[in-house]
Amino acid sequence: GQKTPEQAEKTKLKIAMVTDVGGVNDQSFNQSAWEGLKRAEDELGIKVSYKESRQDADYGPNMESLLDEENDLIWGIGYKMGNLVKEEAEKNPEQKYAIVDYAYEKTPENLVGVVFKAEQSSFLVGYIAGKMTKTGKVGFVGGVKGNVIDGFEYGYRAGVKKANKDVKVLVQYADSFTDAAKGKAIANQMYKDGADIVFHAAGGVGDGIIEAAKEQNKFAIGVDRDQSNLAPENVLTSAMKHVDTAVFDIAKSLKEGKFPGGTTVVYGLKEGGVDIAPTSNKHVPADILKEVEDLKQQIIDGKIVVPYNEKTFSEFK
Amino acid sequence: MKNITKVFGNFTANDNINLTVHKGEVHALLGENGAGKTTLMNILYGLYQPTFGEIRINGKTVTMTDPNVAIQHGIGMVHQHFMLVEPFTVAENIILGKETTTSFGKLDIKEAVSHVEELSKKYGLYVDPYAKIEDITVGMQQRVEILKALYRGAEILILDEPTAVLTPQEIQDLIDIIRNLTKQGKSIIIITHKLKEIKQIADYCTIIRRGKHIDTVDVSVTTKEELANKMVGREVNFVVEKKERERGDVVLEINNLVVKDNRGINAVDGLSLKVHAGEILGIAGVDGNGQSELIEGITGLRKIESGKIIMQGKDITGRTPKEILEHKISTIPEDRQKRGLVLDFSVEENMILENYYKAPFAKNGILQKDKIKSFAKKLVERFDVRPQDETLKARALSGGNQQKVIIAREVTNNPELLIAAQPTRGLDVGAIEYVHKALVEQRDKNKAVLLVSLELDEIMNVSDRIAVIYEGKIVGIVEANKTDENTLGLMMAGGGTGNEK
Amino acid sequence: MKNKKNSLKEMLFSGNFTITLISILLGLAVGAIALKIAGYSPIEAYSVILNGIFGKPKYISYTIIYATPLIMTGLSVAFAFKTGLFNIGAEGQFIVGALVATLVGYFVKLPIVLHAIVVFAAAITAAGIWGAVAGFLKARFGVHEVIATIMLNWIALYLNNYVIMLEGFKRPNSEASYKIWDTATVGILEKWRYTDAGRVWLKAHPILQSIFKTPINLGIICAILLAVLVWFILSKTTLGYELRAVGSNKYAAEYGGINVNKSIIISMSIAGALAGAAGAMQVMGISKQVSILAAMEGYGFDGIAVSLIGSNGAFGCIFAGLLFGALKYGGPKIQSAMGAPSEIVSIVMGTIVYFIAMPKFIKMLLDARKRKEVK
Amino acid sequence: MYSTPLIFAALGGVISENSGVVNIGLEGMMTLGALVGATVGYFTGNPWLGLLCAGLAGGLLAILHAIASITFGADQVVSGIAINFLGPGIALFLSRIFFEGATMTKSIDLDNKIPRPLDGIFQQNSFFDLVFNQYATVYIALLLVFIVWYMLYKTKLGLRIRAVGEHPKAADTLGINIYKIRYFSVILSGIFAGFGGAAMSLAVVSNFRPTLISGQGFIALAAMIFGKWKPQGAMWACLLFGAAQGIVVFLGSTAISISSQILAMLPYIITLLVLIGFVGKSAGPAANGVPYEKGER
Ligand SMILES: Nc1ncnc2c1ncn2[C@@H]1O[C@H](COP(=O)(O)OP(=O)(O)OP(=O)(O)O)[C@@H](O)[C@H]1O
Ligand SMILES: Nc1ncnc2c1ncn2[C@@H]1O[C@H](COP(=O)(O)OP(=O)(O)OP(=O)(O)O)[C@@H](O)[C@H]1O
Ligand SMILES: [Mg+2]
Numbered sequence A: 001g002q003k004t005p006e007q008a009e010k011t012k013l014k015i016a017m018v019t020d021v022g023g024v025n026d027q028s029f030n031q032s033a034w035e036g037l038k039r040a041e042d043e044l045g046i047k048v049s050y051k052e053s054r055q056d057a058d059y060g061p062n063m064e065s066l067l068d069e070e071n072d073l074i075w076g077i078g079y080k081m082g083n084l085v086k087e088e089a090e091k092n093p094e095q096k097y098a099i100v101d102y103a104y105e106k107t108p109e110n111l112v113g114v115v116f117k118a119e120q121s122s123f124l125v126g127y128i129a130g131k132m133t134k135t136g137k138v139g140f141v142g143g144v145k146g147n148v149i150d151g152f153e154y155g156y157r158a159g160v161k162k163a164n165k166d167v168k169v170l171v172q173y174a175d176s177f178t179d180a181a182k183g184k185a186i187a188n189q190m191y192k193d194g195a196d197i198v199f200h201a202a203g204g205v206g207d208g209i210i211e212a213a214k215e216q217n218k219f220a221i222g223v224d225r226d227q228s229n230l231a232p233e234n235v236l237t238s239a240m241k242h243v244d245t246a247v248f249d250i251a252k253s254l255k256e257g258k259f260p261g262g263t264t265v266v267y268g269l270k271e272g273g274v275d276i277a278p279t280s281n282k283h284v285p286a287d288i289l290k291e292v293e294d295l296k297q298q299i300i301d302g303k304i305v306v307p308y309n310e311k312t313f314s315e316f317k
Numbered sequence B: 001m002k003n004i005t006k007v008f009g010n011f012t013a014n015d016n017i018n019l020t021v022h023k024g025e026v027h028a029l030l031g032e033n034g035a036g037k038t039t040l041m042n043i044l045y046g047l048y049q050p051t052f053g054e055i056r057i058n059g060k061t062v063t064m065t066d067p068n069v070a071i072q073h074g075i076g077m078v079h080q081h082f083m084l085v086e087p088f089t090v091a092e093n094i095i096l097g098k099e100t101t102t103s104f105g106k107l108d109i110k111e112a113v114s115h116v117e118e119l120s121k122k123y124g125l126y127v128d129p130y131a132k133i134e135d136i137t138v139g140m141q142q143r144v145e146i147l148k149a150l151y152r153g154a155e156i157l158i159l160d161e162p163t164a165v166l167t168p169q170e171i172q173d174l175i176d177i178i179r180n181l182t183k184q185g186k187s188i189i190i191i192t193h194k195l196k197e198i199k200q201i202a203d204y205c206t207i208i209r210r211g212k213h214i215d216t217v218d219v220s221v222t223t224k225e226e227l228a229n230k231m232v233g234r235e236v237n238f239v240v241e242k243k244e245r246e247r248g249d250v251v252l253e254i255n256n257l258v259v260k261d262n263r264g265i266n267a268v269d270g271l272s273l274k275v276h277a278g279e280i281l282g283i284a285g286v287d288g289n290g291q292s293e294l295i296e297g298i299t300g301l302r303k304i305e306s307g308k309i310i311m312q313g314k315d316i317t318g319r320t321p322k323e324i325l326e327h328k329i330s331t332i333p334e335d336r337q338k339r340g341l342v343l344d345f346s347v348e349e350n351m352i353l354e355n356y357y358k359a360p361f362a363k364n365g366i367l368q369k370d371k372i373k374s375f376a377k378k379l380v381e382r383f384d385v386r387p388q389d390e391t392l393k394a395r396a397l398s399g400g401n402q403q404k405v406i407i408a409r410e411v412t413n414n415p416e417l418l419i420a421a422q423p424t425r426g427l428d429v430g431a432i433e434y435v436h437k438a439l440v441e442q443r444d445k446n447k448a449v450l451l452v453s454l455e456l457d458e459i460m461n462v463s464d465r466i467a468v469i470y471e472g473k474i475v476g477i478v479e480a481n482k483t484d485e486n487t488l489g490l491m492m493a494g495g496g497t498g499n500e501k
Numbered sequence C: 001m002k003n004k005k006n007s008l009k010e011m012l013f014s015g016n017f018t019i020t021l022i023s024i025l026l027g028l029a030v031g032a033i034a035l036k037i038a039g040y041s042p043i044e045a046y047s048v049i050l051n052g053i054f055g056k057p058k059y060i061s062y063t064i065i066y067a068t069p070l071i072m073t074g075l076s077v078a079f080a081f082k083t084g085l086f087n088i089g090a091e092g093q094f095i096v097g098a099l100v101a102t103l104v105g106y107f108v109k110l111p112i113v114l115h116a117i118v119v120f121a122a123a124i125t126a127a128g129i130w131g132a133v134a135g136f137l138k139a140r141f142g143v144h145e146v147i148a149t150i151m152l153n154w155i156a157l158y159l160n161n162y163v164i165m166l167e168g169f170k171r172p173n174s175e176a177s178y179k180i181w182d183t184a185t186v187g188i189l190e191k192w193r194y195t196d197a198g199r200v201w202l203k204a205h206p207i208l209q210s211i212f213k214t215p216i217n218l219g220i221i222c223a224i225l226l227a228v229l230v231w232f233i234l235s236k237t238t239l240g241y242e243l244r245a246v247g248s249n250k251y252a253a254e255y256g257g258i259n260v261n262k263s264i265i266i267s268m269s270i271a272g273a274l275a276g277a278a279g280a281m282q283v284m285g286i287s288k289q290v291s292i293l294a295a296m297e298g299y300g301f302d303g304i305a306v307s308l309i310g311s312n313g314a315f316g317c318i319f320a321g322l323l324f325g326a327l328k329y330g331g332p333k334i335q336s337a338m339g340a341p342s343e344i345v346s347i348v349m350g351t352i353v354y355f356i357a358m359p360k361f362i363k364m365l366l367d368a369r370k371r372k373e374v375k
Numbered sequence D: 001m002y003s004t005p006l007i008f009a010a011l012g013g014v015i016s017e018n019s020g021v022v023n024i025g026l027e028g029m030m031t032l033g034a035l036v037g038a039t040v041g042y043f044t045g046n047p048w049l050g051l052l053c054a055g056l057a058g059g060l061l062a063i064l065h066a067i068a069s070i071t072f073g074a075d076q077v078v079s080g081i082a083i084n085f086l087g088p089g090i091a092l093f094l095s096r097i098f099f100e101g102a103t104m105t106k107s108i109d110l111d112n113k114i115p116r117p118l119d120g121i122f123q124q125n126s127f128f129d130l131v132f133n134q135y136a137t138v139y140i141a142l143l144l145v146f147i148v149w150y151m152l153y154k155t156k157l158g159l160r161i162r163a164v165g166e167h168p169k170a171a172d173t174l175g176i177n178i179y180k181i182r183y184f185s186v187i188l189s190g191i192f193a194g195f196g197g198a199a200m201s202l203a204v205v206s207n208f209r210p211t212l213i214s215g216q217g218f219i220a221l222a223a224m225i226f227g228k229w230k231p232q233g234a235m236w237a238c239l240l241f242g243a244a245q246g247i248v249v250f251l252g253s254t255a256i257s258i259s260s261q262i263l264a265m266l267p268y269i270i271t272l273l274v275l276i277g278f279v280g281k282s283a284g285p286a287a288n289g290v291p292y293e294k295g296e297r
């Protein structure tokens, strides 16, 4: 017969996520993840919520209280929660978990890891940079050195190399994801040293880099989401990471009872997990975008394997 | 001032006091420590509001809501503890609050300076307008305080214990200045513990005891003794009795000691001195001739450039203060609040400042509270520290009582050598009598006492021998009973060459 | 007898407890107003927070877990204050403590208990030295400790990141170090909880089950012991006497034969050790590892607030730490529960600290009320 | 560039502490200033208005500090800490209100930022360009250094401020209104700190995010002490620090391979070394941090 709202509530799926210290409005993957959940809410009628973390020490308690709220699935957003989520999953076998940006050697049955091939999108923007530089020099600014950022750096380098062997890549780390002033200083330095395009994977530091591009009227390349709104004239393109897509897909499969527990789901170009920004055509000429398109195809077909760290890069011809 | 009453919490500092001062007169206020003199004056100057009573100036009643009002009514005050901004220049201090300015608030120092110089000439108060306060002597600082008041057109000038910190010469100068001021029709209210001065300059004297008005007398027809008795409420003995006694062997020996002052000048400059057991050696001298540096040198608080200090045959040159204390040297420091006490510690904690780590106060690193308490209780009683509560913070004691705490501590250390620097500064006659007794007791126990004081009378009354210090050297040693004020005065001024310092 | 009572009172909440309470109320009131402005029901929000703190045994347990490091950093700041030093450096000392604890916990292999003790000792020693550096710079070169500690905080942060990146310490595919060995941890029955036996037993004991859902550990006990120690040192020992004397009048202390410079260094090193203990416990009890820091985590700065709310008293710090822990843990729950901005928490905290800063104002309020009642 | 926000805040500290009120709330005041600057700048498109409002916001927060520490004789450090909680709290709170729940403001486009008066005079990246083609805030900061110096040491007001900071009782006996002077100084310091925040969010970058101000307030505090509570001294300290950061960036860009984390330590280490170098015995105003109460002794 007719369901009362309460019953409807009960039968409704509940999914929640724990942001990392960036917070849900970080204009980056946390926000993107939340957008994914919201979409799931609209399209799949799933009840969604999130918990923000202010320091690393908040992850545990946030997980715990989401556990109490009897969610059907709990997301940990960001590699920082990698170990914690695994432990939680082992402690609470009956609770489903998912984590962004983390792959385990052996994943518990009630947990799914989601990783993005950031190196692939970085490769594409690198290619664009390599093609479009007039000075034969491009830059990369990382936040704090580490595996995740390595993916961006070496993917990008490979892309540049692919486009033009002679283009030089200036690389520098800000040792911060917050120090915008330092980011700006670094970018200015790179532009001064002759780079005309700078790609960043450095969170808040990126604000400073895009700012520098704006002032010097050079190009910057955004990260994670389409950052062209920060400086439409100067953001050449962005290496997008569709956390939203991933989050939505998993929600979908959960609803359909096909939760891919115990596995690591890889989101690359193929799965539409990473890409370049739709607004790229604003500055990137059609022919280059064309080339990018069939590079994509080659990557999807596995003809090109994009390097993601120093070792694989050195092997990359 | 009529029926002035001031209550602090549950304590009545001023109890229905009347005070009348006529134009051109010098009116003295006399009273024990904490009698309520400063409080009364603070009320007149608008710093405190009276609980009851009213103030009339030239007949009409005024409520002194704050110093501005007082200043407008021609009242100026020189405070017991000077109110000068150390890093500022003399001129800046004088004009502060009544600045001379040119366009958009720019200070006009030149104008100020000329104004100051004019005043100086008029009243014979000579100062260097450009000197920084921290660099000038206390006497000079006091002149600045007086100038501050005159600059504001003071007609009634309040001086709170002005002579407590002055040298004999400076006191003489001050007296001249006061005469000068009264000649020009100014009225003076002076607080002092020194009866001699009252006799010298005051026309009338009002005596306060425990906040109550005792009497107002015409100074010319009263004696020191009368005044003293009225003030303390009992017979006071002025001359320090001490019987003759042979002095023992050398306790402290100093051989051409050199110590620099903060400005890096040799303040103590090749000074030599012997102090014997069973004597009080007084060091007379004008302020700033190296007394402070000498003491700090002996006690290890100041670096010794050269020379030797030998205590009972052991060389203690350049030892740490602790080691020197261990050699049984105790000191009553000249700056009680800076060196002598931790103002935020209770009296009991202050009583063990040098012995906190020794038995019985500490057992393997743990303080023995009960031992400390009983010890402190004893001293507070024996040395009549008021109020008699060893748990009070030292801050809440009057300067005089603070001094008593220090003396109690140092004397009970029973040292071989007791150094006393300005031990009676700012104390009332009762307290002074007490301190002097304590010093003499030490001597009679065949201990050595080194008394450094700017009060010539004190030096002459208490000491057995007197060493005169001048520009960092001992310029002469005399037997106390075979000398007089003038000879000493001359020696202090540099062997009679008469060059003032 | 009489002053025994007093000292007890002082111990418990050195300073005026009612003032603190009223400050808390005012803080919550201001928070309520802010919530109203943002269009949320304060009552609902606060019930959520309260429930989020006391609702279940494990919530309380979490509150304690949050409070633990804050109590210790609070003690660190308070201790320095007593010697007249302002230790802004608890932040960096915390980092050093955590880092060294992890290093020793991972590279050294020792039997259980002993290992933990060694790790702890090493951590507080290192942090103590880190603190002493600031003390030394002040004593020897007169460098103001506020500058020194601020600089040392950042140096510690980057040092932490540098060491973590070193091969052999950094766990592959992560931005963190390897985990310390179980022998070095101070968790309570951490493995047992998830054995079948443990699961069964806990099912029968819901309260403990709930508590054991949290990484409850010996940290809080450590914190309390340290508080007692601090109180003891400061009020009962000659060392404490020296340090306090230097703190309130170094000239008199010097005159009394106390070595002022030595005292400054000792004080800072003890303060450092206390903050280091916080870092060590955080690693040994909760995180088991250290990760790359992109920014300060704020344990040290919160510690300043804790110390001040506790009016720099050892036991005041425990109280203040718990209060802070509760707000930090319970506060943000209003966000997931009702989508209210969790910044309210920092506003509430700020307001509480603010009012605690001015007891005069509180007293005035009280008097005003009294007068009303009279009328 | 790096130094400018620091100079503003440090100047604020100088004024406040010369009047005897410790202000460790600079960080919080900067944060609020940064947000308000970016917000007003974004909505009005007028950076100057943004800067002004940022100053006012900082000033308002400073009033809180003043009320507590002057009128109610609060412990100034505690009150300052409170400000450091309130500033960011209020900032994010407002941000959520104005930017539909976002804690990051929308970015302002170039010609609505604080202008660069000397832009385009020199050819890009020429030496002069790099040195002189700066945002107006830079010049304002340097100008303020001079103004504050003049105010403190050459005017009646300054004399009184310093007197109040050194020996309030003396000032009081001369009928100077200590409370007025201190209120003025503290509020002014808040305004400057607010400017400092805006110099970040309107010039260095063109938007606010929660992490934009992370530690600058405390560095400014250090710079003020380093500069011995004098405006020019504080300025040099800030410039030194900025220069050190510059060196880091430069070294990072060169071939020499030093671990970037080690490099990042450099500015802080350099600062310490310099302090050790010229024995940094810095003692502030005598009455700094001491609440003043009439009739207290
Ligand atoms: N600010 C204050 N708060 C509380 N009590 C005070 C205060 N000032 C003075 N008193 C009380 O008033 C009494 C008188 O103090 P006052 O300073 O007038 O003594 P005095 O006569 O100046 O002593 P002295 O001769 O030592 O200067 C003190 O004993 C003290 O108890
Ligand atoms: N803040 C305070 N609170 C309470 N009482 C105080 C305070 N300050 C001073 N007193 C009281 O004021 C009295 C006198 O203080 P003051 O310092 O004027 O003494 P004094 O004039 O220096 O005495 P002496 O002539 O012995 O130096 C003391 O007895 C003390 O109890
Ligand atoms: Mg007096």
Ligand SMILES: [Mg+2]
Residues within 6 Å of the ligand: B033, B080, B161, B399, B400, B426
């Ligand atoms: Mg006196």
